[in-house]
Amino acid sequence: SRPGIFIARKVFPEVVARLGEHFDVEMNDTDHVLSPEQLAQRLQGRVGVLTTGSERVDAALLAACPELKIVANIAVGYNNFDMAAINAAGVLATNTPDVLTETTADFGFALLMATARRLTESEHFLRAGQWNRWSLDMFAGAEVHGSTLGILGMGRIGQAIARRGAHGFGMNVIYHNRSRLDGALEAECKARYVDKAELLRCADHLMLVLPYSPESHHSIGAAEIAQMKPSATLINIARGGIVDDAALAHALREKRIAAAGLDVFEGEPKVHPDLLTVPNVVLTPHIASATLGTRMAMAMLAADNVIAYLTQGKALTPLNPEVTRE
Ligand code: GLV
Numbered sequence: 001s002r003p004g005i006f007i008a009r010k011v012f013p014e015v016v017a018r019l020g021e022h023f024d025v026e027m028n029d030t031d032h033v034l035s036p037e038q039l040a041q042r043l044q045g046r047v048g049v050l051t052t053g054s055e056r057v058d059a060a061l062l063a064a065c066p067e068l069k070i071v072a073n074i075a076v077g078y079n080n081f082d083m084a085a086i087n088a089a090g091v092l093a094t095n096t097p098d099v100l101t102e103t104t105a106d107f108g109f110a111l112l113m114a115t116a117r118r119l120t121e122s123e124h125f126l127r128a129g130q131w132n133r134w135s136l137d138m139f140a141g142a143e144v145h146g147s148t149l150g151i152l153g154m155g156r157i158g159q160a161i162a163r164r165g166a167h168g169f170g171m172n173v174i175y176h177n178r179s180r181l182d183g184a185l186e187a188e189c190k191a192r193y194v195d196k197a198e199l200l201r202c203a204d205h206l207m208l209v210l211p212y213s214p215e216s217h218h219s220i221g222a223a224e225i226a227q228m229k230p231s232a233t234l235i236n237i238a239r240g241g242i243v244d245d246a247a248l249a250h251a252l253r254e255k256r257i258a259a260a261g262l263d264v265f266e267g268e269p270k271v272h273p274d275l276l277t278v279p280n281v282v283l284t285p286h287i288a289s290a291t292l293g294t295r296m297a298m299a300m301l302a303a304d305n306v307i308a309y310l311t312q313g314k315a316l317t318p319l320n321p322e323v324t325r326e
């Protein structure tokens with residue numbers, strides 16, 4: 001019989017069909033995330049799994065699923081993977097870089113603009129029938145063009161956002177990252193490297209695009225927000241947990257900064273209740289890579305990683321290429 005693959009969240013039929021050319025495929029076709037116990041149970045006897053950020057792959061799951069050879073995340077971020085445990089188990093892990101870069105950068109800009117120009121707040125006002133009131137400064141927001149865009153985390157997505165800001169909106173782009181870009185990339189992105197303190201102090205719009213790790217946990221908390229301009233906006237399209245959401249909600253209520261735009265949350269799909277009650281925040285349910293084309297490309301890349309590794313021994317976008325079959 002053919003090797004078995006499990007798909008942990010519902011994906012497009014085309015992706016199931018492609019995997020089905022090689023494997024016996026089963027899928028969680030509900031809209032709900034499986035519990036760790038359910039996932040382990042569904043993985044029995046299976047050699048590969050397609051996951052999303054909602055499924056944790058750790059030592060307990062790997063111990064319960066000794067036949068597993070590959071875990072393919074349908075996401076560029078992979079903080080749901082315990083890489084030490086995955087390496088120790090000799091399992092290959094893959095993610096989906098590149099295919100979502102431009103789409104995610106588009107959304108980062110959408111969220112920046114919606115936040116700066118108070119898009120959702122003003123829509124709620126209109127829907128609530130309050131437009132009989134008007135004033136010259138009604139929903140007056142922050143300037144985007146010509147302002148200073150600060151980017152924390154300068155991977156591929158950060159660079160794509162820098163290009164949009166510098167070339168499209170004439171923004172002054174500054175960034176901070178663990179490592180500096182080379183000169184040619186800095187010139188192309190028109191981005192200037194600064195330390196974190198200068199980034200916080202100078203950004204009119206601060207965009208977070210760094211991966212989540214224990215080191216980036218609460219990179220933005222009360223102390224960092226206190227260093228930002230009172231007129232600044234904060235945009236998080238990276239990961240929940242990079243921002244201290246309770247501290248942010250408090251700062252927004254106190255108008256310590258002007259506004260925030262958040263696509264990711266600590267403990268999502270739960271959202272900190274205080275964020276739901278402050279008006280000066282734009283909230284979206286982790287959709288930065290969500291266009292049909294990009295979600296298809298991400299799921300196909302995950303499937304192609306599984307096929308390439310299990311049939312030819314070499315995945316397309318491995319996270320731990322030192323792991324090999326047998
Ligand atoms: C989504 O958050 C991703 O990491 O691709």
Ligand code: GLV
Pocket residue numbers: 076097098101154155156157158209
């Ligand atoms: C991460 O891969 C990024 O592109 O920012």
